[in-house]
Amino acid sequence: MASKKEKDLFPAANHDHKACIKTALNEAERYCRENGLRLTELRRRVLELVWASHRPVGAYDLLEKISSNNRKAAPPTVYRSLDFLMEHGLIHRIASLNAYVGCSHLDHHHAPRFFICDQCGEAAELDDPVIDDAIARDAKRLGFRVERQTLEISGVCATCEHGSTG
Amino acid sequence: MASKKEKDLFPAANHDHKACIKTALNEAERYCRENGLRLTELRRRVLELVWASHRPVGAYDLLEKISSNNRKAAPPTVYRSLDFLMEHGLIHRIASLNAYVGCSHLDHHHAPRFFICDQCGEAAELDDPVIDDAIARDAKRLGFRVERQTLEISGVCATCEHGSTG
DNA sequence: AGGTGAAATGTTATAATATTACACTAGTTT
DNA sequence: AAACTAGTGTAATATTATAACATTTCACCT
Ligand SMILES: [Zn+2]
Ligand SMILES: [Zn+2]
Ligand SMILES: [Zn+2]
Ligand SMILES: [Zn+2]
Numbered sequence: 001m002a003s004k005k006e007k008d009l010f011p012a013a014n015h016d017h018k019a020c021i022k023t024a025l026n027e028a029e030r031y032c033r034e035n036g037l038r039l040t041e042l043r044r045r046v047l048e049l050v051w052a053s054h055r056p057v058g059a060y061d062l063l064e065k066i067s068s069n070n071r072k073a074a075p076p077t078v079y080r081s082l083d084f085l086m087e088h089g090l091i092h093r094i095a096s097l098n099a100y101v102g103c104s105h106l107d108h109h110h111a112p113r114f115f116i117c118d119q120c121g122e123a124a125e126l127d128d129p130v131i132d133d134a135i136a137r138d139a140k141r142l143g144f145r146v147e148r149q150t151l152e153i154s155g156v157c158a159t160c161e162h163g164s165t166g
Numbered sequence: 167m168a169s170k171k172e173k174d175l176f177p178a179a180n181h182d183h184k185a186c187i188k189t190a191l192n193e194a195e196r197y198c199r200e201n202g203l204r205l206t207e208l209r210r211r212v213l214e215l216v217w218a219s220h221r222p223v224g225a226y227d228l229l230e231k232i233s234s235n236n237r238k239a240a241p242p243t244v245y246r247s248l249d250f251l252m253e254h255g256l257i258h259r260i261a262s263l264n265a266y267v268g269c270s271h272l273d274h275h276h277a278p279r280f281f282i283c284d285q286c287g288e289a290a291e292l293d294d295p296v297i298d299d300a301i302a303r304d305a306k307r308l309g310f311r312v313e314r315q316t317l318e319i320s321g322v323c324a325t326c327e328h329g330s331t332g
Numbered sequence: 333a334g335g336t337g338a339a340a341t342g343t344t345a346t347a348a349t350a351t352t353a354c355a356c357t358a359g360t361t362t
Numbered sequence: 363a364a365a366c367t368a369g370t371g372t373a374a375t376a377t378t379a380t381a382a383c384a385t386t387t388c389a390c391c392t
Contacts, residue, residue, distance in 0.1 A: 009308060038388085040340070059378070074343060079379065084340095095261040096316045098349095098378060115310050124308065130300040135319060138294055142175060143324030144281050150262045152316040153301060158309030204359090206369070225349070240372055245350065250369095264349060264378095335392075342385070351376065361366075 009124040010117070010157045011054050020102075021051045027106045028090050037088065042066075046081035047102070050091050055121040056099030094123065096152045101125075111135075111149040117157035124157070175290040176283070176323045177220050186268075187217045193272045194256050203254065208232075212247035213268070216257050221287040222265030260289065262318045267291075277301075277315040283323035290323070 011017070028047055032039040039047075049065050050057055059078050067073045082100055085091040091100050092112045101114075104125040111132060116123045131151070139146045177183070194213055198205040205213075215228050225244050233239045248266055251257040257266050258278045267280075270291040277298060282289045297317070305312045 010310075038339080040387095042341075075379065076343085076381090077341070080341075095318070096314075115305070115308060117310075118313065126304055126308070128300055128304055131297055131304075134294055134296040134300060138292055138297075139281070139319065139321070142281060142290065142292070143327065144176075144283075144319070145322045145327055146319055147284065147321040148262075149320070150316060150318040152261070153305065153310070153312055154315070155305070155313040156311045161309065161311055204368080208370075241350065242352090242372085243370070246370075333392105336390085338387105338389085340385105340387070343383085345381085345383105347378100347380070349376100349378070352374085354372090354374105356369105356371070358369075359367085362364085 009126055010115070010122055010159060011124075013159070017053070020054075021048060024051045024090075024102050024106070031088065031090070031106065035088075042077070043081045043084055046078060047085055047090060050085070050100055051102045054101070054123060056094040056097050056101040056116070056123050058097075058099050062100075092125070094152060095150050096154065111151070113151045115153045115155070115157070117160055118154055119156055119160040122157060175292055176281070176288055176325060177290075179325070183219075186220075187214065190217045190256075190268050190272070197254065197256070197272070201254075208243070209247045209250055212244060213251055213256060216251070216266055217268045220267070220289060222260040222263050222267040222282070222289050224263075224265050228266075258291070260318060261316050262320065277317070279317045281319045281321070281323070283326055284320055285322055285326040288323060 011020070025044065025048060028044070029039055031037070045066065046062060049062050059075070059082060062082075063073050063075060063078045066078060082091065082093075086093060086100075089103055089109075090106070091102050092114070093100055094114060094116065097116070101123050103112075105127065110127055113126050113128065113131065114123050115126060135146070135149070138144075177186070191210065191214060194210070195205055197203070211232065212228060215231050216223055225241070225248060228248075229239050229241060229244045232244060248257065248259075252259060252266075255269055255275075256272070257268050258280070259266055260280060260282065263282070267289050269278075271293065276293055279292050279294065279297065280289050281292060301312070301315070304310075
C-alpha cells in the first residue's frame with residue numbers, strides 16, 4: 001500500500017487520490033471555518049477541480065469544467081475563485097506553466113517549491129529548510145525584504161524516466 | 167565609485183550602465199563568434215534593448231521600441247530573437263513577470279536565480295552554491311532529472327526600503 | 333419578517349502575452 | 363547560377379488575464 005517513501009512525493013500512479021481530494025476539501029473547510037472565510041459553492045468546486053489531479057491545471061480548463069452544457073462561465077468567475085484560494089494558501093500558481101495546483105502542505109506555513117515533470121505533468125511540492133535558509137541568508141545579505149517566492153524545477157520524474165517507481 | 171560591495175548586486179543608481187551594455191554586447195559577440203552563431207542585427211538590437219536597464223522588460227515593450235515610426239514590427243520578430251537569446255543563455259525569462267532580462271553571469275554556467283524588487287522593478291541575479299546543492303540533492307532523492315529551473319524572489323530591495331544604499 | 337450594506341457572482345468587453353502558418357529574403361554551399 | 367538553409371516579414375489567431383459595471387446572495391440589524 002501507499003507507503004510514504006521519499007519518492008512518493010511524486011504520488012504513485014496507484015495512490016488513493018480520492019483521499020487526496022477529500023483531505024484537501026476537509027482542510028479547506030476547516031481553515032475557512034476557523035478564519036471566518038466563506039468557502040462558497042463555487043470556490044469549493046474550483047478547489048475540487050484543481051485537485052482533480054496532481055497536475056497543474058490552466059484557468060481556462062477549469063472554466064470549461066465549470067461551465068454547464070447550456071450556461072458558459074466567464075473568465076472572472078474562475079479567476080476570482082483562484083485568487084481567493086491562492087490568497088489563503090489553498091492552491092499555488094505555477095508561473096512557468098500559467099497553471100494552478102493544490103497545496104500539499106496545508107498544515108504549515110511555507111514557500112512554494114515545486115518539482116514538475118515535463119512528461120506526465122505532475123507536480124510535487126517539497127519543503128527543504130536548507131533552501132529556505134539559503135534564500136533567507138542571501139536576502140539578508142542583500143538587504144532584501146522577501147514577499148513572494150517562485151521556485152519551479154522542471155524536468156523528468158523518476159516514474160517517467162524509468163518506466164516505474166520500481 | 168562603484169565598489170563591488172555585496173549590496174551592489176542590486177546595481178547602484180549611479181553605476182556606469184553603459185559599461186554593462188557594452189560588456190553584454192561584447193560578450194554576446196564573442197560567444198556567437200566562438201560557437202558559429204549569428205548575432206544578427208535584429209538579435210543584437212533586441213539584446214541591446216533588453217539591456218537598456220536591469221529591469222525585466224516585456225516582449226511588447228521591446229516590440230514598440232523595435233518598430234520604427236512608419237513600420238510596425240510584429241510579435242514573432244521579437245519573440246524569435248528572445249528565443250535565440252534565451253537558448254544561448256544571453257538573457258533569462260522572468261516567468262512571474264512575463265518579462266526578459268539580460269544575464270549577468272555570462273562567464274559561467276548557472277541556473278537562473280533572481281531577486282526582483284516590486285518597487286523599482288530591478289532584478290539582481292545571484293548565484294548561491296548552497297541553493298544549487300540543495301536542489302541537486304532533493305532532485306537526486308526524488309530520482310528527478312532536472313532540465314530547467316525558475317527561482318524568483320520578489321519583494322523590496324535595500325534601496326527602495328531605506329531610501330538609499332547608505 | 334423586512335431593510336441595509338458588504339461580499340460574491342454574472343456578464344460584456346478588452347488587455348496582455350504568445351504562437352501558427354506561410355511568404356519572402358539573405359546568406360552559404362555546391 | 364542552382365539549391366539549400368537560416369533568418370525575417372506579415373497576417374491571423376490562440377492563450378491567459380483583467381476592467382468595469384450589473385445583479386444576486388448573505389450576514390447583520392431592526
Ligand atoms: Zn493524489
Ligand atoms: Zn503549498
Ligand atoms: Zn547596469
Ligand atoms: Zn544568468
